[in-house]
Amino acid sequence: MTLTIGLTGGIASGKSTVSAMMRELGLPVIDADEAARAVVRPGEDAYRQIVAAFGPDILQTNGEIDRAKLGAIVFSDEEERKKLNDIVHPAVRRKMLTEKEALVRSGAKTVVLDIPLLFESGLTAWVDKILVVYVDDDVQLRRLMERNGFTEEEARARIRAQWPLVEKIKQADAVINNNGTREETRRQLLVILEQWDALEK
Numbered sequence: 398m399t400l401t402i403g404l405t406g407g408i409a410s411g412k413s414t415v416s417a418m419m420r421e422l423g424l425p426v427i428d429a430d431e432a433a434r435a436v437v438r439p440g441e442d443a444y445r446q447i448v449a450a451f452g453p454d455i456l457q458t459n460g461e462i463d464r465a466k467l468g469a470i471v472f473s474d475e476e477e478r479k480k481l482n483d484i485v486h487p488a489v490r491r492k493m494l495t496e497k498e499a500l501v502r503s504g505a506k507t508v509v510l511d512i513p514l515l516f517e518s519g520l521t522a523w524v525d526k527i528l529v530v531y532v533d534d535d536v537q538l539r540r541l542m543e544r545n546g547f548t549e550e551e552a553r554a555r556i557r558a559q560w561p562l563v564e565k566i567k568q569a570d571a572v573i574n575n576n577g578t579r580e581e582t583r584r585q586l587l588v589i590l591e592q593w594d595a596l597e598k
């Protein structure tokens with residue numbers, strides 16, 4: 398039996414940081430953000446639907462989707478965000494499930510699904526264990542503004558588009574507090590993976 402771990406958290410809470418550590422430990426990680434980028438490449442169905450729904454203004458001159466432009470639209474208007482989610486999410490789910498099935502068939506002991514919207518999209522039944530990467534509100538805001546060069550308002554709009562982190566930790570099987578150093582985060586991760594017997598011997 399493969400153990401499926403759902404890795405989640407809030408925007409800029411440190412999921413990618415933790416998933417990189419899991420990969421270093423040899424665990425296979427399927428990344429929803431990566432899948433969401435793949436399914437909207439030119440030529441894909443979701444790409445055509447996005448251009449039809451949002452108009453050619455959201456394209457760059459090379460024909461690819463201008464993510465900054467589309468982000469500015471969908472994070473300032475819930476209706477627009479829902480429109481985008483309805484196009485992208487089914488394709489993301491199909492891609493992730495296909496990749497997961499292949500790993501299960503190949504006999505993987507553990508599979509990690511890195512899904513920022515695990516709770517919001519109602520996907521908790523997909524996983525055996527939920528691991529939430531937590532940071533305090535002020536740390537989240539600061540790291541998001543620094544990483545993306547967002548104004549405070551832009552960063553807050555993105556944070557508001559997700560469940561509050563305090564709600565997510567209530568439903569977690571384990572929580573990593575990522576307010577501290579990366580080394581402190583790594584130590585917490587190792588304890589949890591040990592408890593869950595997730596690593597290959």
Ligand SMILES: CC(C)(COP(=O)(O)OP(=O)(O)OC[C@H]1O[C@@H](n2cnc3c(N)ncnc32)[C@H](O)[C@@H]1O)[C@@H](O)C(=O)NCCC(=O)NCCS
Pocket residue numbers: 407408409429430433464465467468471478481482485486489512513514555558559
């Ligand atoms: C709006 C888009 C074009 C902005 O792209 P951008 O490169 O700036 O951001 P990126 O995709 O790297 O996402 C960064 C983070 O934003 C958050 N986020 C992204 N989309 C959403 C959403 N629809 N609702 C809430 N939070 C979201 C997640 O925490 C994600 O980790 C892009 O995020 C997108 O296509 N979103 C819709 C698909 C989606 O929901 N992806 C998230 C996981 S499936």
Ligand SMILES: Nc1ncnc2c1ncn2[C@@H]1O[C@H](COP(=O)(O)OP(=O)(O)OP(=O)(O)O)[C@@H](O)[C@H]1O
Pocket residue numbers: 406407408409410411412413414415430513540541544575576577578579582
């Ligand atoms: N323990 C830490 N100490 C200092 N900086 C950190 C720490 N963990 C993460 N960061 C930084 O905070 C930012 C957000 O982290 P990361 O990209 O891992 O978050 P994420 O949850 O994957 O974000 P997203 O939801 O946008 O994909 C990054 O710039 C990262 O380098």
